[in-house]
Amino acid sequence: MTDARSATTNERLEAEREDVGLDKITAPGRHGRTARWSRRVGAVVLALTALALAGCTPDQMDQWSRVGLPEAASDRAPAMGNLWVNTWIAAMAIGVLVWGLIIWAIIAYRKRSDAAPRQTRYNLPLEILYTTVPFLIIGVLFYWTIRVQNDVQEMSDNPDVTVDVVGQQWSWTFNYQTEDTELGTDVHDIGTIERVPRLYLPVNQKVRFNVSSPDVIHSFWVPAFYFKRDLLPGQPTSFELTPTKEGVFAGKCAELCGTYHSAMLFEVHVVSEAEYQAHLQDLKDRGQVGSLYGHANQRTVTGPGDGEGEGR
Ligand SMILES: [Cu+2]
The missing domain is CATH 1.10.287 (Helix Hairpins)
Incomplete structure (x- = not known):
């Protein structure tokens, strides 16, 4: 009875050892099985790789070449x-x-024998x-x-364009500092969680960003710019960069900042100088003049239970 039980236990242990591949380490005589096992693993890896690559669009392949x-x-x-x-x-x-x-x-x-190995220290x-x-x-x-x-x-002494970026719960305000230009006034674009705001920038021009937050910590992030800067309430900071490629790029808040943090998206439109000027004029024509920074007019959406934002 005991022998029979230990025989089954041994068989089970043996099977488990094979499952985790231990058999090939301690039982070198089983070359055939080991080879079959590694062939099978190789085939699975190959099949998975082929499957993954087959699902790739040219865009994705391109991204692979840039290591993501x-x-x-x-x-x-x-x-x-x-x-x-x-x-x-x-x-x-x-x-x-x-x-x-x-x-x-x-x-x-x-381990080669049961003798304790030489101890060194x-x-x-x-x-x-x-x-x-x-x-x-x-x-x-x-x-x-x-x-x-x-x-x-x-930072340079004389940027070509200055934008005051305000991150507020839960969208962005872009204040173009254009008072001293032909436009004669600052203009702004303000987003809400329903409307993704757009930041227009002229290509190949030095842009200064002055970033601030009226409420909690946000983070201004445009992955294609390889640049991210936290917006700390009460501690405005600045940075500069030059957009080098025309196109539309995704921007987002990279700091968990509250209920609708995930809605804190924006678009960056890098355009020609003419298109940029036309956009500023458009903002002026629509009456979006002046710069907005304060908490009172920045809170474009209220939180749950505050009334307006309720039920979203
Ligand atoms: Cu945020």
């Missing part, structure tokens, strides 16, 4: 993109080295090595991060 990054549309993108890609390369190199060492240690120092050179190497790695990454940060945050 959006198409660059600002002068800040190359520095930021290179930092991102090179950091991944560094991480990958370290990863390959560490995985290699782990696999080497597993194979070279695998206090290897001073090795300890110094694994203390200093991480500092070196961090040092290199830190150096390049600071360099790129300084580059992308560089």
Whole structure:
């Protein structure tokens, strides 16, 4: 009775070991089964890859070639993109080295007998090595991060265009600082959660963004510009960039800022100088003159239970 039960238990254990692939490590005699097993895994991986690639549009293939990054549309993108890609390369190199060492240690120092292996400790050179190497790695990454940060945050004395960007719960206001131009007045565009606001920018012109928030922390993010800046209430900041490609680009709030955070989208239209001027004139004609910053006229939508926004 006991023998019969332990026989079944052994069979079950054996089956489980095969399931997790342990049999091929401890039972080298089963080459045939191991080969069949790895062939099967190979076929599945191949089939999945083919399936994934077959579903790809040319656009997606294009994105793969940029390792998932959006198409660059600002002068800040190359520095930021290179930092991102090179950091991944560094991480990958370290990863390959560490995985290699782990696999080497597993194979070279695998259990060969029941005798306890030789115990070693206090290897001073090795300890110094694994203390200093991480500092070196961090040092290199830190150096390049600071360099790129300084580059992308560089400001000029005389930008071509200035836009005051206000992020409010839960949309955006774009105030074009055009009082001193032919237009003679500032103009603005204000979004609501029903209407996605549009930010027009002239291509190849230096744009200064002055960003602020009247309520909570938001974050101005245009992925194609490779640039993101938090909007902190009470702490207005500025940055500059030059849009380098005409087109319509998606923008969004990148900081969870309340109930309708997900509705905080905007469109960036990078256009020719003539189209840009025509858009400003259009805003003026529609009476959207002056700049809006304050809480009172920024809160375009009220929260649940506040009345207007209720039921949405
Ligand atoms: Cu927000």
